[in-house]
Amino acid sequence: MPDSPVLYVLNGPNLNLLGVREPEIYGRETLDDVRALCERAAGDARVVFHQTNHEGVLIDQVHEAREKADALVINPAGYGHTSVALLDALKTLTIPIVECHLSNPAARERFRHRSYVSPVAAGVVSGFGPLSYELAIKAALGLLQERGGTTGRSV
Template identity: 80%
Template sequence: MSETPVIYVLNGPNLNLLGEREPEIYGHETLADVQAICERAAGDARVVFRQSNHEGELIDWIHEARRDGSVLVLNPAGYGHTSVALLDALKTLTIPIVECHLSNPAARERFRHRSYVSPVAAGIVSGFGPFSYELAIQAALRLIRPSRET
């Protein structure tokens, strides 16, 4: 049997306020609810689930995922539209990246239409609220287990 896959799920700024901040856009579920969704969807894979409001900490975790992860699911939040440093860190990865958003950035303000993550992501899941994470985990598993049912 192969080694247990490790799915890093990293969350950017303000996602610690899920359920409180703009629920009409982001929903009423909390970040703990989203973590539970990810862990259920991952099945036998191990989930490393983290959130930070600090760009440097997210970059450190991306470096950690480079060493210890099988795949990265990233909701960069606002940093996705602004951070070249995040892009540079992501470009060091040899594991697949799945970009994930609760809302659909393309349907929102113009400045949200550009993502620095998208060019290095295998795919993007957005617009389905917390279900976006479940879909992103399923996609991540397909990327690392292409010949198995997930």
């Protein structure tokens, strides 16, 4: 029986403040609530869940996913609109990538309309609050299954 797939869920800046930061936009659920939702949605897959407020740390986590993950869900938060370095790191992955956002960036300020992550993601799920994560996980695992299971993981 093959190993369970490993799904990395990476979260960018300010997501540690979920539940208190602009709840009218991001909701009242905390990041711990989102983590629990992700673990439930992943079923038998193993979820590795990280959040950081530091761009370099997020890039290091993408590099780690390159070696240890079978699929990636990423909510880049503000770095999605600003970080070419994050784009370059994501371009090194050969695993399915799904971009995820709690809010709908296209319905918000103009600077949020551009994403440096979207060009390398298989798809984007946004605007559904924490449900966005559940849908993104199901999409990532579905893409992985279409590819015939685990891919690219060296550990």
